[in-house]
Amino acid sequence: MVSAPRHVACVMDGNGRWARQRYLPRTAGHRAAEAAVIDVIEAARSAGVGWLSLYAFSTENWRRPSDEIDFLMGLIRRTLRKHALSMCARNIRCRFLGVSDPRIPSGLAQDISDLVELTRDNRGMTLTVAFDHGGRRDIVEAARALIRDGVPADLVTEESFAEHLPHPDTPDVDLVIRTSGEQRISNFMLWQVAYAEWVFPEVLWPDFRAEHFHECLRAYRNRERRFGDVRSPNPILKGSR
Amino acid sequence: MSAETIAEQPDISILCPDALLADYCQDARWGLAVVRATVLEAAHPQIGAALIENSTFVTHPWRRVFNTLLSVQRILDADPRVRDKEGARLNRMHARIAGVDPKGRPYNAMDPDARAWVVGSLFESTVNLSRMSGVTMSAGDMERLYEEFKAFLVLLEGTADHLPPTVDDFWPYFDETIERGLENTEAMRIILFELFGRMPAPPLLRTHPALWAVGRAMAGPVIGEFLKGTLPESVRQRAGLADLPGSHMLARGVYMGTGVAARVLPESWTRTDTVVGLLDPSLANGGSGSHLLSALRRQQTRAAALIRLLSPISGDDSSSAGSAARSADRFFAEVLDQTGDGYVSWPDIAAMAREVASRLDLEADGEERLFDAFAGWWRELSSALDTDGDGRVSRAEYAAAASSQASPALVRVAEVLFDATDADGDQTISAVEHRALFRTAFSRDVRTTGQDARYSRSEFIREFLDFMAGRHDDSAGYDSLLAQA
Numbered sequence: 001m002v003s004a005p006r007h008v009a010c011v012m013d014g015n016g017r018w019a020r021q022r023y024l025p026r027t028a029g030h031r032a033a034e035a036a037v038i039d040v041i042e043a044a045r046s047a048g049v050g051w052l053s054l055y056a057f058s059t060e061n062w063r064r065p066s067d068e069i070d071f072l073m074g075l076i077r078r079t080l081r082k083h084a085l086s087m088c089a090r091n092i093r094c095r096f097l098g099v100s101d102p103r104i105p106s107g108l109a110q111d112i113s114d115l116v117e118l119t120r121d122n123r124g125m126t127l128t129v130a131f132d133h134g135g136r137r138d139i140v141e142a143a144r145a146l147i148r149d150g151v152p153a154d155l156v157t158e159e160s161f162a163e164h165l166p167h168p169d170t171p172d173v174d175l176v177i178r179t180s181g182e183q184r185i186s187n188f189m190l191w192q193v194a195y196a197e198w199v200f201p202e203v204l205w206p207d208f209r210a211e212h213f214h215e216c217l218r219a220y221r222n223r224e225r226r227f228g229d230v231r232s233p234n235p236i237l238k239g240s241r
Numbered sequence: 242m243s244a245e246t247i248a249e250q251p252d253i254s255i256l257c258p259d260a261l262l263a264d265y266c267q268d269a270r271w272g273l274a275v276v277r278a279t280v281l282e283a284a285h286p287q288i289g290a291a292l293i294e295n296s297t298f299v300t301h302p303w304r305r306v307f308n309t310l311l312s313v314q315r316i317l318d319a320d321p322r323v324r325d326k327e328g329a330r331l332n333r334m335h336a337r338i339a340g341v342d343p344k345g346r347p348y349n350a351m352d353p354d355a356r357a358w359v360v361g362s363l364f365e366s367t368v369n370l371s372r373m374s375g376v377t378m379s380a381g382d383m384e385r386l387y388e389e390f391k392a393f394l395v396l397l398e399g400t401a402d403h404l405p406p407t408v409d410d411f412w413p414y415f416d417e418t419i420e421r422g423l424e425n426t427e428a429m430r431i432i433l434f435e436l437f438g439r440m441p442a443p444p445l446l447r448t449h450p451a452l453w454a455v456g457r458a459m460a461g462p463v464i465g466e467f468l469k470g471t472l473p474e475s476v477r478q479r480a481g482l483a484d485l486p487g488s489h490m491l492a493r494g495v496y497m498g499t500g501v502a503a504r505v506l507p508e509s510w511t512r513t514d515t516v517v518g519l520l521d522p523s524l525a526n527g528g529s530g531s532h533l534l535s536a537l538r539r540q541q542t543r544a545a546a547l548i549r550l551l552s553p554i555s556g557d558d559s560s561s562a563g564s565a566a567r568s569a570d571r572f573f574a575e576v577l578d579q580t581g582d583g584y585v586s587w588p589d590i591a592a593m594a595r596e597v598a599s600r601l602d603l604e605a606d607g608e609e610r611l612f613d614a615f616a617g618w619w620r621e622l623s624s625a626l627d628t629d630g631d632g633r634v635s636r637a638e639y640a641a642a643a644s645s646q647a648s649p650a651l652v653r654v655a656e657v658l659f660d661a662t663d664a665d666g667d668q669t670i671s672a673v674e675h676r677a678l679f680r681t682a683f684s685r686d687v688r689t690t691g692q693d694a695r696y697s698r699s700e701f702i703r704e705f706l707d708f709m710a711g712r713h714d715d716s717a718g719y720d721s722l723l724a725q726a
Contacts, residue, residue, distance in 0.1 A: 077554065084550040102710065106571075107554065114546035145699030149668070164699065 005174035005220055007051035008044060009196070011188055012036070014180030014204030021204075027071045032206035034079050041127060043210035045090065047217060051126050051171060053097070055188050059134035062103065069103075076131070077108045084115050091124030097166055097189075098133035128170065135190030138165055142191075165191055172196070175220045177213070179205040197223050250401055251392040256316050256324055261386045263317045265367055266310065270374065274366040275309050277471055280432050281362040281423075284476060287355040289426030290342035295350075295588045300581030308599060315602075316393065326602065328396040333608060334595055357394060357403035358418060364390040365415055369471065384408050419473050433469060573639050576709075586633035590619040597658065600678055607661050614650075614657040621650040655705040659698055670696035 012033060019029030037054065044052045056076065062069065087094055094115050112131075142164035146156060149164075162168060173189060173196040181202045185193070199216045201208070256262075265271050282288045297304060315327035338350035349355075364387060371378055378386070387408045391401040405414045469477060577585045579592035594615040598608045626634045626642050662670055662678045675696065696704075 081550050081554070085547075088547075100707070111550060114550050117546045118543055118550065120543075141703075145697070145703070148699040148702060149697050 004048045004217055005197075006049070007053070007171050007173045007175075007192075008049050008217075009053040009055070009173045009176045009189060009193070010040060011055045011176065011178040011182075011186065012205040012208075013178055013182050015206055017180060018204040018206040026068060027075075029206055030068075030072060030075055034075075036205055036208045037079070038083065039209050040213050041092070043213040045092070045125050047214065049125065051128070053128040053130060053170075053173065053189065055130045055133065055186075057098075057131045057133070058187060059098070059101075059132060059137060060187065062101065062132075073105055073108055077105075077111055080108075080111055080115055084111075084118065087115070087127070088119050088122065091122045092119060093122040093124070093126045094119045095126060095128045095167060097128050097130040097138075099131050101132045104132060126170075128167065130189065133188070135185075135187045138189075139191055141166070162191065174225075175199065175216065177201065177216045179203055179208050195225075195227055197225065250395050251388045253324070253392045253396050254321065255389055256392050256396065258317055258319050260317055260389050261382060262313070262367075262389045265371075265386075266313045266317070270370065271367070272306055272310075274370045275306060275363070276432075277370065278359075278363040278366040279305075280429055280472065281366070281419075281476070282359050283428035283432055284423040284426055285355060285358050285418075286342070286346065286424050286426060287348045287352050288350075288359065289424070289428035290340070290346070290348040291338050291350050292428040293426075293431075294340055294342070294348075295338045295580065295591070297579045297581070297592045300579060304596070308596075311599070316396065324396065326604075329605070330599065330602070330608075332397060333605060334599075337591060337595075337612070353398055353403045356397060357401075358422070360390050360394045360397075361404055361411065361415060361418075364411070373471065380408075387411060416473075419475055423476060570636065570640060573636055577634075577639070578636075584633040584635055585622070585639065587616075587619055590615050590622075597661070597678070601661050601664075602677075603661055610657050611661055614654045618648070618650040618654050621648050651706065651709055652702065655702040656698075658705060659701045662701075668698060670701055 015029030015033050016026045017029070018032060019026050022028070040054075041052065057072065061072075064072075096112050096116065099109065099112055142161055145164040146161065151160060170192065173193045176188075176193055176196045176198045178184075178198065178200050181200055183198075183200050197220050199219050201212055201216060203212055265274075283292050312327060312331065316324050318324055318327075332351075335350035335356070339348065341347050367386065368378060368383060384407070391404055394401045394404055405411045573585070577589060579589040591612070594612050597603075598611055601607075603611065623632070623634060625648075626638050628638050628641075629635075658678075659670070660666075662674050664674055664677070665671075672695075
C-alpha cells in the first residue's frame with residue numbers, strides 16, 4: 001500500500017456558487033467554508049499528510065467588492081482566533097504565504113503573526129495558508145532576491161532559485177485538490193506545483209468533507225507518477241514518504 | 242576655566258577597569274545618579290535646548306540610560322583602543338547636534354563649557370548619591386574619582402581646562418554654575434514633571450502594560466519626589482518646586498534603603514548588569530544567564546501571543562481602512578517620531594542612525610555612509626510627504642500619504658545597514674552580527690537553524706522594508722532597535 005502524499009494543497013473553490021444555489025448572500029458561502037477547512041485539516045492529519053496548504057485569498061481577490069473583502073477579513077480573523085488553541089494543541093505548525101498587502105487590517109496581521117509565533121515549534125503537520133498570495137509574485141520576489149544577493153547567472157539553478165522562495169523548506173506539492181469542478185491553476189504556488197497531480201472533485205468547497213478528502217487521496221494513489229520518466233510504470237514513491 | 246589652570250592634564254590611561262568609576266557604574270543605583278545628573282544637565286540652557294530638539298530621552302528614556310552605561314563600560318575597557326574609539330564616537334555624535342533654540346540662541350553639543358558641565362554634574366551626582374546612601378567618600382577617593390572624570394573630559398575635548406583643576410575648586414564652580422548658569426528649561430521641566438508619570442515600560446514588562454501602569458503609578462511620583470529631593474536648593478526654587486516637607490527625607494530614605502539592600506542582597510543582584518538584564522533580557526550579553534533569559538523571553542512572547550489571540554477582539558478594529566490608518570499612526574508614533582514631538586524631522590531620523598551606529602560601534606567612515614543613507618531617505622520622505630513645506634512631516638501628512646512603497650532611498654538605507662551589520666563582509670549576517678544590531682538571537686525561521694543560521698542580503702533587506710512599511714510588528718528585532726525604549 002502506498003503511503004499518503006507528503007504535501008497536499010487545496011484550492012477552496014465554490015463558496016459563492018454554494019450560496020447562490022441556496023439563495024443566500026455570497027458571505028454565507030464563506031461562512032460555511034469554515035467547517036470544511038477544519039474537517040480537511042483533521043482528515044489530512046489523520047491520513048499522515050505532513051504538509052497541507054490552503055489557498056484562502058489570492059492577490060487577485062482584492063478586486064472583489066469591498067463589502068465582501070471586509071467580511072472575509074473579519075471571518076478569517078474570527079476563524080483564526082477560534083481555532084488557534086486547538087492548532088497549537090494538535091501540534092500543527094501554522095504558516096502564512098503572502099500576507100504583504102497593506103490593506104490587510106492591522107488586527108488581523110497581528111493575529112497572524114501571533115499564531116505563527118505560537119505554533120512555531122510544532123512539528124506534527126505544517127499548515128500553510130496562502131493568504132494574499134500570488135504565485136508569480138513569489139517568483140518575481142525570488143528573482144529580485146537573487147539579484148540583490150549578487151548571485152552570478154551561472155549559479156542560478158532550480159535549487160538556488162527555490163532557496164529564495166518564501167518558506168524554502170516547503171517540499172513540492174504532490175496533490176492539488178480544486179473543488180467545484182473548476183480546472184484552472186489561478187496563480188497558485190506556481191513553482192511548487194510543477195509536478196503535482198491535480199484532482200477536480202465536483203463538490204463545492206462548503207460541502208467538502210473528510211470522505212471527499214480521502215477519495216482524492218485514493219485517486220492520487222491510483223495515478224502513475226512518472227515525473228517525465230517513461231520507463232518505470234510504478235514510481236509513485238518519489239515525493240511521498 | 243581660566244589661564245592659571247593650564248596645569249598638567251590627567252592621563253586618560255586611568256580610565257581602565259581598575260578605575261574607581263568602574264565600581265560605581267557596576268552598582269545599579271548609579272542609574273539614579275545618571276538620571277539626577279541629567280536633570281542638572283537639562284537645566285543648562287545649551288544642553289537643555291539640545292535635549293529638547295534632538296534627544297530621544299523623553300520618548301526613549303531607557304535607551305538613554307542603557308546607552309550611557311554602555312558608553313561608560315567601553316570607556317573603562319581594558320583595551321585602550323575601545324576607549325579611544327568610544328570617545329571619538331561620542332564626539333562625532335555631539336558634532337551632529339547643533340541648532341538654534343526657541344529663543345533664537347544657538348546651541349552646540351560641542352560647546353566646551355557645556356560638555357564640562359555634563360562631566361561635572363555626573364561627578365557631583367555620583368558623590369552626592371554616595372553620601373546620601375550613608376557612605377561618605379574619603380577625600381582620597383573623591384580626588385581620584387575627580388581625576389577620572391577629568392580624564393573623561395580629556396578623552397572628549399583633549400583638555401580638562403574647562404573643569405577646575407582640583408576637587409576643592411570644583412565645589413565653588415558647581416555652586417556658581419547652579420546659581421548663575423542654569424535656567425528653568427523646558428527639558429528640565431519635562432524630566433521632572435512628566436517623564437516618570439508616563440515613562441514607557443522597560444522591554445521586559447512591555448507585554449504586561451497593566452502591571453507596569455500600576456507599578457509606575459505608585460513608583461513614578463516617589464521617584465520624581467526623590468529626584469527633586471536630591472536637587473540643590475536653588476535649582477528646586479528655580480523650577481518652582483514646592484519644598485514639600487519630607488521630600489528630602491524621602492530622598493535620603495530611598496537611597497539609604499537601597500544602600501541597605503545593596504548590603505543585604507547578594508552582590509550579583511544589585512549589579513547594574515543584572516538589573517539591566519532583568520529589565521531588558523535582550524541586553525544581557527553573554528554569561529550563563531543569557532540563554533535562560535532568551536528562553537524566558539521567547540516563552541514570554543509566546544504567552545503574549547496566546548493571550549492576545551484569546552482575548553476578545555476590540556470592536557474598533559473591524560473596518561480595514563480605519564485600521565490601516567491606525568496602524569500607520571502607531572508606526573508614526575512608535576518608530577518614526579523618535580523625539581516624541583509629534584513630527585518627523587531630521588533629528589528623528591538622525592536618532593535612528595545614531596542608535597544603529599552606537600550599537601554596531603561603527604568607525605567614522607561607516608558611520609558617515611549610514612548617516613548619508615538616512616539623510617537621503619529623509620530628503621525623499623520630506624519631499625514626498627511634507628506637503629505644507631514646514632520642513633517636517635506631521636502625523637496627518639504621514640497618515641494621508643502613508644505609502645507602503647519601498648522607495649529607492651529606503652532600499653539604500655537597508656543596503657548600508659546590511660553592509661554595516663555584516664562586520665566580516667561575508668555577505669551574510671551571522672548570529673553574532675545579528676546580536677550586535679538587534680541584541681537578540683534570530684527570532685524567526687532562518688533557512689538553516691542552529692550554528693550556521695544566517696541571513697542573506699535579500700532576506701535582510703526584505704525584512705527591513707517590511708518593517709519600515711509597517712507591515713509586521715516585529716520581523717527581525719527592529720522593534721527592539723527602533724521602537725522600544
